[in-house]
Amino acid sequence: MRPVGVWQWSPWGLLLCLLCSSGWGSPSPSANPEKRPGSEGLRFRLAGYPRKPSEGRVEIQRAGEWGTICDDDFTLQAAHVLCRELGFTEATGWTHSAKYGPGTGRIWLDNLSCSGTEQSVTECASRGWGNSDCTHDEDAGVICKDERLPGFSDSNVIEVEHQLQVEEVRLRPAVGWGRRPLPVTEGLVEVRLPDGWSQVCDKGWSAHNSHVVCGMLGFPSEKRVNTAFYRLLAQRQQHSFGLHGVACLGTEAHLSLCPLEFYRANDTARCPGGAPAVVSCVPGPLYTASSSQKKQQQSKPQGEARVRLKGGAHPGEGRVEVLKAGTWGTVCDRKWDLQAASVVCRELGFGSAREALSGARMGQGMGAIHLSEVRCSGQEPSLWKCSHKNITAEDCSHSQDAGVRCNLPYTGVETKIRLSGGRSRHEGRVEVQTGGSGPPRWGLICGDDWGTLEAMVVCRQLGLGYANHGLQETWYWDSGNITEVVMSGVRCTGTELSLDQCAHHSTHISCKRPGTRFTAGVICSETASDLLLHSALVQETAYIEDRPLHMLYCAAEENCLASSARSANWPYGHRRLLRFSSQIHNLGRADFRPKAGRHSWVWHECHGHYHSMDIFTHYDILTPNGTKVAEGHKASFCLEDTECQEDVSKRYECANFGEQGITVGCWDLYRHDIDCQWIDITDVKPGNYILQVVINPNFEVAESDFTNNAMKCNCKYDGHRIWVHNCHIGDAFSEEANRRFERYPGQTSNQIV
Known part of the structure; x- marks a missing residue:
């Protein structure tokens, strides 16, 4: 290993540098990292929270003033150059929308454009130093490979990884430590610093500070606390203060985003006349009751919620969906940040946001995208109170659905x-x-x-x-x-x-x-599939066919007809069938695979392929009051990728005993003209009905979300024709809209003839 601070040349090293600069591998640093022309007078550092020593918000000091870089047009190539300025070999990623918190001061660079081979950031194109139309909510960050450049020794890099930071917060109850009921909602504030746990001086402590602490601990809000009791108790105990001068606005997602003052190591007169800071938090509905029955009752918010999370594996995480005009839709991740995510988390009864997710990290939604460019101050009681833009079809796609991970109380x-x-x-x-x-x-x-x-x-x-x-x-x-x-x-x-x-x-x-x-x-x-039916296709393809019995022998063998077909005068007569196409999408984060292995699949001679699941969907005709009057007997299924999104390749097909399943980003299409893709309505009388299709009805295969597995449509049947309309996924409407749907068209069950 070469000693630090020594740079050695060799012919092989020169050849390697030439190859790298020609496009082989990642962009290379300059030949001598200690000599970076153009960087004189500039200083660099990584800042913000939460971060590691090799990642953070990029800050540059120019003319004695520290500033940031706007994320407009920022790329991995620019991150490569900046990581080398900081003494790392290369970048592994970059972040936008102030992931590490907004900076202060000037925004030195905007529309930064680098090829990745530049020796200094000054060689990259930009709008010019200090010329920017951005805000600090758009500060860029970098994630550098945790590997230092050999021989790198540059006083222009300010090492901030050893600066004091609040790494974790907890509440210590006044009495009963170790025997406390969980979650702990009140106690002395303790912060974990690099050298251990310390308390906080309460001089100047505000409700805003308490709000931030409660959010970190998974609670949506704070309440006043009897400080006199704690001050009396504090007189009998010794305390170790490490932090004072906390000045939060109340909108921060983490205490480290607030202005903080730390005590010096040799400061003996700590917190004179003060006492340890005390906080009392209000738990959200999921954590307020002791009995399971009360928990389930109190988990339902007063009135209908207008924000929900879908597709998360854990409480307090998921794709953000909002209710607009009686229909649920997603939120575009454009300008999505921790403050907006924290508003969502607190609105739902959790703490502040631990992470604001972009790029459909919690799976893609289906249907409307209601909001874009959501901007919150952090004080709003609901996401709908934040400024936002209404979305149009060309603005955003479901591949940009926003999500959150919220802080949760520790329950043990x-x-x-x-x-x-x-x-x-x-x-x-x-x-x-x-x-x-x-x-x-x-x-x-x-x-x-x-x-x-x-x-x-x-x-x-x-x-x-x-x-x-x-x-x-x-x-x-x-x-x-x-x-x-x-x-x-x-x-x-x-x-x-x-x-x-x-x-x-x-x-x-x-x-x-x-x-x-x-x-x-x-x-x-850690991942699961998520199946959704394309409801609009059902509505577009539904029709009635009177099919002769002599063409239904194969279907009868597979029990695809109503029970009355057994007593029909075969092969004479016909059965009346409601036919429609069924297109089932996998929008989750894992492939949908049949529960049974290949050894137990069943060969069907009529269809010429193996069926991997006995029950995959239920097709039913219901009266408005929920009584079943007809059901589809599509008893077996073969699962395959019929079509996929542009960037996804098919993996499963039924032919030749192939593997079966539905790949993420693909869909399985059963056309209306395929055998058994119907409901036998021969015995159904004219009237108003509900067509219901349920995927994976017995929960045989795991999914991230079972609440979206049902689809419903209104049906009107006059004995000759059928009208299918208002098809939608079962949880796509508000509760009131669903009640209106079930009453449509205003008839009671005794009017059905």
Whole structure:
């Protein structure tokens, strides 16, 4: 290894530099990094939060004044040049919209354009020093490869990674530390600095500071606290103060974004006449009640919510969707930042935003995009109170859907459950902790009726994402000495935060298949598929066909006709069929694969291919009050990629015993003229009905979102013709719009003849 500060030349090194500068590999630094013509008089540093020493907001000092760079036209090539200015070999990424927080001072560079081979940022094209039309909400950042340039020694780089920063915040209750109920909502503020935990002097402490602290801890708001009690208590204790002079505006997503003053190491007169800062937070609806029933009741906001999160594996994360004119739609990520994301998080009862996500990181939505260029101050009670632009079709696509990850309160639920025997930490038998005041006792869960919904709750509780499988038989996973079954009859909706919130047998354990062979297990995954039906295509392609019985023998073998077809006068007569095309998109973050392996697929001679799922969709005709009058018997499916988005390649096809599934970004199309792609309505009387299609109805395969698996349409049938209209995904409308839909066209069920 070469000693630091020494730069050695060799013919091979020269050849390597020439190759790199010719376009081989990543853009290379200049031949001698200590000599960067054009950079004289400039100083560079990385700043902001949250960040590592090799990433952050880029700041440049020119003429004695520090400033930033606008993200307009910023590219990875510009990041390469700046990372080399900072002493790193290259860039691995860059950020926009002030991901590391907005800077201060001048915006020195705008519309920066580099090829990536420049020796200095001064060689790149721009609008000129200090000439910019940007705000600090558009400050650019870089993510450099954590590898230093050999021999780099430049006084122009200001090392800020060793400056004091608040890395973490917690509340210490006045009494009962270690026996506190979770989550902790009130206590002394403690901040973790590089040398350990310290307290904060309360001189000048404001409600704005408390608001920021509560947001970091996962709480949407703060409340007044009895400081006299804590001051009295403080007189009997010794305190270690590390921070004072906190001056938050209340809109910051993290305490490190506020102006802070740190005590010097030799400062002995710390916080004279003061006491430790105390904060009391108000928990959101999900965390306010002790019983599961109250939790579920209080999780419903007063009145109908106008913002929701979809597609997230954990509470408080997902794609942002907003309600406009009775229809849910997404938000374009243009100018999306931590302040807007924090408004969403607090509105939904969580803390401030941990991350503002762009580029459909939480999967793509389908339907309308309602908002673009959302700008929030951070004080707004709702995202709808922020300034924004209405979207038009050409402005944005669903590949730019915005998302959030919110700060959540620490509840400790992950310590009450564990997995054992699996090949990785993402799989295994489920073990739960029982016992009250005595020592904890671990036991297994009966596998009776255990399925995907229950497994989803386990994976969420453990912070392991989604459930790929919920297993009822786990004899092949060794649980060590744990052999007792301590929980049975578990029934979950899939939305609970822990198994304790699911219905289950109280004290009596009832298991149809006793023993450890048939106990519950899970396989978790960080990603999952998400299927949506193209509802407009159903509406466009629906029609009635009277099909002769002699053409339906194959369909009858597969049970695709109503039960009355068995008593028909074969091969004479006909069946009346409501036919329509079904186009099923996978907009999730993982391929949709059939639950059963290839060994159990069934060959269908009539159709000439293997069917991988017995039940994949339900087709039903319902009365307005929900009574089923006809159902489609499309019992088996073969899954494949019929078409894909432009940048996605097909991976699955049914022909020749090929692999089956639906790739992310692709869709499986069952045309209206394919056998069994219908509902037999021969016995349906004229009237007003609802056509309902449900994908993956038994939750056999994991998805990130099951609430969008149903599609509904209004139907009017006069005995000869049928009108199908108002087709939509089941959760695309507001609650009131859904009620209007179910009443349409204003008739009651007794008027249907």
